[in-house]
Structure formats: structure tokens, C-alpha cells
Amino acid sequence: MLRIITQQADVRAELQRICDRTHDEQVLHKEATVREVLQAVKRQGDKAVLHYTAEFDKQTLKAEELRVTGSELDAAYQQVSKELLGAVRLACRQIEAFHRQRVPKSWVHFGDDEVVLGKRYTPVDRAGLYVPGGRAAYPSTVLMNAIPAHVAAVPHIVMVTPPGPGGVINPAVLVAAQEAGVQEIYRIGGAQAIAALAYGTETIPKVNVITGPGNIYVTLAKKLVYGTVGIDSLAGPSEVLVIADESANAVHVAADLLAQAEHDPMAAAILLTTDAALAKNVQVALERQLVDHPRRIDTEKAIAHYGLIVLVESLQAAAELSNEFAPEHLELEVKDPWALLPEIRHAGAIFLGYSTPEAVGDYLAGPNHTLPTSGAARYASALGVETFLKHSSIIQYSQTALQNVAGAIDVLATAEGLPSHADSVRRRIQQEE
Numbered sequence: 001m002l003r004i005i006t007q008q009a010d011v012r013a014e015l016q017r018i019c020d021r022t023h024d025e026q027v028l029h030k031e032a033t034v035r036e037v038l039q040a041v042k043r044q045g046d047k048a049v050l051h052y053t054a055e056f057d058k059q060t061l062k063a064e065e066l067r068v069t070g071s072e073l074d075a076a077y078q079q080v081s082k083e084l085l086g087a088v089r090l091a092c093r094q095i096e097a098f099h100r101q102r103v104p105k106s107w108v109h110f111g112d113d114e115v116v117l118g119k120r121y122t123p124v125d126r127a128g129l130y131v132p133g134g135r136a137a138y139p140s141t142v143l144m145n146a147i148p149a150h151v152a153a154v155p156h157i158v159m160v161t162p163p164g165p166g167g168v169i170n171p172a173v174l175v176a177a178q179e180a181g182v183q184e185i186y187r188i189g190g191a192q193a194i195a196a197l198a199y200g201t202e203t204i205p206k207v208n209v210i211t212g213p214g215n216i217y218v219t220l221a222k223k224l225v226y227g228t229v230g231i232d233s234l235a236g237p238s239e240v241l242v243i244a245d246e247s248a249n250a251v252h253v254a255a256d257l258l259a260q261a262e263h264d265p266m267a268a269a270i271l272l273t274t275d276a277a278l279a280k281n282v283q284v285a286l287e288r289q290l291v292d293h294p295r296r297i298d299t300e301k302a303i304a305h306y307g308l309i310v311l312v313e314s315l316q317a318a319a320e321l322s323n324e325f326a327p328e329h330l331e332l333e334v335k336d337p338w339a340l341l342p343e344i345r346h347a348g349a350i351f352l353g354y355s356t357p358e359a360v361g362d363y364l365a366g367p368n369h370t371l372p373t374s375g376a377a378r379y380a381s382a383l384g385v386e387t388f389l390k391h392s393s394i395i396q397y398s399q400t401a402l403q404n405v406a407g408a409i410d411v412l413a414t415a416e417g418l419p420s421h422a423d424s425v426r427r428r429i430q431q432e433e
Contacts, residue, residue: 002257002269002283004309011310015325018268018306019375022216022236032193034220041195045201047121052192059163061187065204068169068185078176084172091143091364092179098366099151102385114398121391123149124230126156126205128197129182130212130222132188133162137170140362144369145212145383146180152388157182158207160197162189189214194221198229212381213370232383236373239306240358241327241347243318243340246274248333249354250281254289256284256331256357257307258299265301271309272318272326279309326377329358348377357417403429 005011022298040048046063054060077085090412100102103271108118131138142159149157159182162200177185186204194214200206210222211232222231240260244253257269273279286303294301312318322330326346327413334340337352344350348371349361362369372380397405413421 002307006311031387036202037191038195042199049192049196056190057137059167063203066186076171079171080175088176094364094366096146099148099385100118114401116396118394119391121389123152123154124208127388128155128207128210129159130214131161132214137173139172139176142176144182146182148385149388150181152385154388158184158188160188160193161185162339191217191221194365213274232387236264238263239327240329242331244273244333247335254282254285261302262295262299265298267302268306272312326375328371328373346374346377
């Protein structure tokens, strides 16, 4: 049953425990395993990838079977319903429209002092997208990762995803990838897939940026290859925090909490409310909705370990606790969510009002659903077009402009003990004279 806490002294400790739920003592052991996988793939390429795919995913493949074929991609369209294809295409349009508003523009400023300064944005050459499998198929994750890369004009987009029985990949995932502009798809998962993208193999191309969520092994692999490649973030188990007052619908709130809890046994589902009656009603509604739930075991584990209802004195107090927790998803199910919004400083995505369940963000509202977790929203943001772009500074000085600052550069370079820095300016000035 979803616990209700009324003692404020216990609240912060419980929220911190939930925030830290991925920091278990087994992580160091798992990291050692991941390091071994990374080094093996770096040294042995396809051979190591195939070995670990057989060991971890129980799929025996040949190197030539790693890449999904054109015939498989064509067949996928015949295996999905017209309704699903229509939903995927609608989501594509919505997500692309949102991300096109976020493309940063290159700029150049010509100053009156004969100095030209600017910033130039260019996409990475290759993006690698990780799409998890196993517990479920995630065509929405394909769209949320591939479309920003496509909008950023990345010329080559590669996707990896764990194979199912017989090496088969869910047709909805394959259709979503094609609709979103992915050019190559490989049936590999886990740390070996991250290693293949980071280092390249005989079959799989090396990329510049790796994005997408995964299990703890995928997350650790991304952490360890960062620097060799760029990454989006170190995404942990999903989480939602709902702030609700007496006007909220208990059945709806319970459904939203379960919508996160069903993701994973380590998912977090938290309600902060000013109303004791609502807290009790949500508790009852949640138990009713769990009856005959298709993912009941995992969902109950998440609720038991990382589910929580907290009674607070005011919405301002709820906002303060929410800011400390910095949730991945934050729902404001209150009378006036726009009045409460200025109090919110840290959240991956904010859903306002009674008719905005977090699920609309998961699928097709437009903003990305790949979000910072485990408190990272204090400093990190959602995946976006910017993830696949880098910027270069543009600087041009005229001879006159250089003369105007030569003295200051000389002083600074001398102070730092770098005489050639000063000399590189001085020689140009003396040459002019």
C-alpha cells in the first residue's frame, strides 16, 4: 500500500532515500563488469559484441546478422496496425514541430571597433541512439531521440536496440525508426552496444554522441565512455512527483502515480498534498487500480519501496520539497497551476492542470521525454536539438583593433609567464609600425 507520511521530520529523509535509490553497494561490482565489456569490445570489435550478446541476451548471432536488413524494415510496416502507424506519424509531427523551435541560430556581430565576434552551430557527424528493450518495446523512445538529431541535421543517425527471441526487433520500434530518419539499426543492447558505438567495430560505425536510456549497465557504460564520445545524460529509473490540492481527482492522481510505477521496480511515485481526504482517497483508488494490473508485480514493488504520499501545510511547502527532490516529471494538479509555477525551480518537465497527465509528454506533446532523473534536474535539462550540436566561436580582429588591445594582452601574458603569447601579438604590431 502507498504510505502516507505526516511527520515532517521524516519527509526529507524519505525523499533523499528515494532520490539516492540507484546508489547501491552493487554498483562498484557492476562497474567492474562494464569496464571489462568496454575493453573487450574496444580490442576485439564484433567478436566481443557477439560474445556478450550471446552471454547476456541469450541470442546467438553472426556479424552479418547484426544490422537490420531492408526487407525486415519493409516487413515491419506490414506488421503494425494502421492506427499505430497513424499515432506514430502524429507523434513525429508534434515532436518535430516543437524541436524546430529550439534550433539555435549561428550569429556574427560586426562591431564599430573593427572586431567581428560570433558563434557558429554545426551538428555532430554521427549520432548513436540507444533504445531499450526487454521489459517492453519503446517506439516513443525512438522518436524522442531520433527526431531532435534529425532536426539538428546530423548526417548519419545509428540506432542500437536489444534483440528479442530469434533476434527479432519489435516492428513498432522499426517503423518508428524509419519515420524518424534513422539510417542504420543494429540488434545489440547492453554495455556492449554502448562500447560498439563509442569505439566502433568492423560492422558498427563509431559515433560522436550517444543518447537514450537503459538499465544500470547501459548507464555505467555511458558514464565510462564519456570523453571518448559525448552523451546526453545518465538517466536512472523513472519518477513522478504530483502536487495536488483538495480540488484534484483522486482516481486521476492514482492513475498518474501508477503510470510511473509500472515502468520499473525502482520507479518512484510521490504525491505531495495539502488535503488529508485526498491522500486517503488516492491510497484507496490506487489499490483498486492495481487489481488485475498486467504489470502488477513490478508496479507493487515500486510502490512499496519508492511510493509515498506526504501531507504538507501549504502548496508553497510542497513546492519547496519538490525543488529539493528535483523530479524528472512534476504534475501540478491544483486550482491555479500557473500561480504555483513561479515557485518551481527544479524539474525535468512540468505538467500543468487536471487534463495534462504525464503520459501526454511521454508520447506526443512535443517536448522530449528523455529527462534528468535522481535529482539531476537541479543542473541538467531534457534531451534536445542542442544535444546533437556543438558551437564554435568566430573571432576576427583588424590590425587597428589588435593594436588597441596589444598592451593589455602583453601584460596578461607576461603575468602568466607565457612570453610567446605576448610575442605573437607584439611581432604583428611591430611589423605594422
